[in-house]
Amino acid sequence: MASAEPNLYNMNILISNDDGIYSPGILALAEVASQFGSVKIVAPDVEQSSMGHAITASRPLTYRRTKIKDFEAFRVNGTPADCVSLGCFHSEKVDLVLSGVNLGTNLGNSMWHSGTLAAAKQAALLGIKGVAFSTPSSREEIDFEPIKPYIAQVLDFLVTETSPSLVNVNLPPQPRGIRWARQSVRHYDGLVKPSHDPMGREHFWFTVVPIEETEKDTDRWAMENGLVSLTPLRLDLTDDEALQRMLAKDVFPISGEKDA
Ligand code: MN
Numbered sequence: 001m002a003s004a005e006p007n008l009y010n011m012n013i014l015i016s017n018d019d020g021i022y023s024p025g026i027l028a029l030a031e032v033a034s035q036f037g038s039v040k041i042v043a044p045d046v047e048q049s050s051m052g053h054a055i056t057a058s059r060p061l062t063y064r065r066t067k068i069k070d071f072e073a074f075r076v077n078g079t080p081a082d083c084v085s086l087g088c089f090h091s092e093k094v095d096l097v098l099s100g101v102n103l104g105t106n107l108g109n110s111m112w113h114s115g116t117l118a119a120a121k122q123a124a125l126l127g128i129k130g131v132a133f134s135t136p137s138s139r140e141e142i143d144f145e146p147i148k149p150y151i152a153q154v155l156d157f158l159v160t161e162t163s164p165s166l167v168n169v170n171l172p173p174q175p176r177g178i179r180w181a182r183q184s185v186r187h188y189d190g191l192v193k194p195s196h197d198p199m200g201r202e203h204f205w206f207t208v209v210p211i212e213e214t215e216k217d218t219d220r221w222a223m224e225n226g227l228v229s230l231t232p233l234r235l236d237l238t239d240d241e242a243l244q245r246m247l248a249k250d251v252f253p254i255s256g257e258k259d260a
Contacts, residue, residue: 011037018115042087097123100133164232184218
């Protein structure tokens with residue numbers, strides 16, 4: 001509930017992330033979001049990157065009030081999805097949930113692992129519009145100023161439209177435009193690499209290395225061309241084509257039941 005910026009839509013906006021509440025990315029997002037309404041930050045107390053859509057079910061959740069510049073903020077001992085649920089529980093009304101800006105892209109298959117996207121997905125599960133933002137982390141210190149106007153442009157469009165209600169956004173360091181793009185899922189390099197610690201004990205790193213080949217019109221392709229990629233997503237994972245094919249085949253007929 002801060003900022004002297006004009007409040008364009010007077011929305012109640014909940015912001016989370018998976019890098020932890022003290023990440024510079026969440027402050028950058030809150031600063032842009034405050035142009036659109038009242039901002040409340042509810043985010044993990046420590047980094048929860050690659051935790052996906054995990055929820056904490058075997059121990060209680062607690063939170064503490066903290067300060068992120070002038071924004072009302074709460075740090076939670078849980079996952080990004082926990083934070084969105086807890087934040088919505090403690091708010092009278094949440095119109096929009098934003099996640100990020102993640103320090104690292106969430107393109108293609110990495111969406112399956114992303115805690116950043118999970119916060120937005122949790123919003124969608126609760127019937128609230130969710131938008132996730134990510135930017136490459138390879139630079140020394142991320143300068144958020146060049147991407148802030150693009151975040152504002154994306155929000156300006158999404159808050160006035162009812163659909164899509166779940167969007168994954170990736171922003172190149174110096175965007176030159178915005179592009180709707182498909183999730184690139186064809187290639188996946190999720191390798192386990194064995195190594196040794198200084199004491200000579202074997203250990204393992206799970207590595208997800210970006211793939212070489214890029215399909216046109218995908219999120220990765222847009223980013224490689226300096227464009228902000230917007231990917232509309234859905235919660236229903238059903239493979240409709242396969243479902244219809246399996247139903248038509250009637251592979252497991254139930255005895256005594258006639259085809260409807
Ligand atoms: Mn992260």
